[in-house]
Amino acid sequence: MRFTGQRLRQVCAVACFGLPMSVQGLASAAAPAATQRPTLAVYTSAKDVMPRLALSAAPVLTEADPVPETEVLVHVNSGHRFQTVLGIGGAITDAVAEVFDLLPPQSQAEFLRAYFDPQAGLGYSLVRTTIHSSDFSSGSYTYVAEGDLSLASFDIGHDRVHRLPMVKRALATAGGGLTIYASPWSAPAFMKDNASMLQGGKLRPESADAWARYIAKFIHAWEAAGVPLWGISVQNEPLARQTWESMIFSAEEERDFLKNHLGPVLQREGLADRKIIVWDHNRDLIAQRADVILADPQAARYVWGVGYHWYETWAGGEPMVRNVIATQAAWPTVNVLLTEAAIERFDKARLQDWSHGERYGNALVQDFNAGAVGWTDWNILLDERGGPNHVGNYCFAPVHADTSTGQLYYTPSFFFLGHFSKFVRPGARRVSATTNRSALQTTAFLNTDGRIVTIVLNTSDSPFSYRLQLDEEQAVITIPAHAIQTVVRARLELPHRRDRIG
DSSP states (O other): OOOOOHHHHHHHHHHTTTHHHHHTTHHHHTSOOOOSSOBOEEEEEETTOSSSSEEOOOOBOEEOOOOOTTSEEEEEEEEEEEEEOOEEEEEOOHHHHHHHHHSOHHHHHHHHHHHHOTTTSOOOOEEEEEESOOSSSSSOOOSSOTTOTTOTTOOOHHHHHTHHHHHHHHHHHTTTOOEEEEEESOOOGGGBTTSSSBSOOOBOGGGHHHHHHHHHHHHHHHHHTTOOOOEEESOSSTTOOOSSBOOOOOHHHHHHHIIIIIHHHHHHTTOTTSEEEEEEEEGGGHHHHHHHHHTSHHHHTTOOEEEEEOTTSSSSSSOOHHHHHHHHHHOTTSEEEEEEOOOBSOOGGGTTOHHHHHHHHHHHHHHHHTTOSEEEEEESOBOTTSOOOTTOOOBOOSEEEETTTTEEEEOHHHHHHHHHHTTSOTTOEEEEEEESOTTEEEEEEEOTTSEEEEEEEEOSSSOEEEEEEETTEEEEEEEOSSEEEEEEEEOOOOOOOOOEEO
């Protein structure tokens, strides 16, 4: 199937093929020289306006004045600092790699540059992948022969065809700066009580140690193949009985598998420094899962953080970020990480739906303000059907490809993600940012190089002229209706102030 429609081609002519040129050199432009009164670099993406991530006229900072109540204010205090950013990125699944391999060389190079090049692209720094198959594979598979609890037959040969080569090219494009973690969707069928990788089912107690060793073998095998793995999650969506690969863990079962099998096996295998993420499911039950696992010191000692997805989010209203906030408040030394987000039920007529981008922007702002240390989108590339997916669970991705022509289609979600990933770099600290108008949302970060990055989101039908107050300085900026802005400033030396750690 091929994408059609004159309007879509007009949009993509600028948004797709203009991308590498339009974002070339943004990193240097985003770091204006520190002077007594520096200018700001303002990047804007607005509905029905091209190009995206456009650099506008640079406003000059002046000394801050008192703010009248009638003015729209975005206030940033870089002395109040919170969580450290791990990274921002997306997932490379079998589906992503299979579509990538169907592209001509020039489209492959463009795609890798657009996502992973920190200068010419979005500078993705975080990647999730799968341990054997998920629904976003052309079929179910494992790395061992049926019934082999000894794991003597373990072989990642399937991954060497598509996924590993693509991940290694992404690593090279990113200059090696990718944090990569992996998640399992299901144990092999013979290790489960329903004898299937699909439709839920539970891990057989007698298979628990073999499954933990299987995960350790995966880490060793991928690293031997040239891909370092930062960590894993225990189980993708452990409360979801899906028509595709899935496996059920209650909170108590996940806790016990972690403390009695997975944690000890990784330690024994010399993998104790690999990070372990629990839950890896929706925001709705994150606090309950965290309470059960983290209240047990023998399980908690293996936990780096609690991962979560966004799929409860929009069926009945706003994202349940209150539950992320509650989890952080209860367990302040444990990280929270958005591990998966995607817009489901693919419809090619909605490929350039601006509301999809706004949904991403809204979630990114709220999740970071709730304490998330990173944000991982789901598939970074899918085909013209929203797949491949072996059970027909077709979804949107930020970039789609027409596999018959090699044409790439960059959707609004791609640019909304870029307003964060391009400018908010690993090691950045979130800082205090507020606005006095509910129509605007904001979050802000202090990068390790001293740049202050403020992101402002306007999902209303009206433009706003707002006063951006950065510490003791200010500038007046206009944001269009239905737009997202990233404002970058080189930090001046200010009087010493004590950090407020949240």
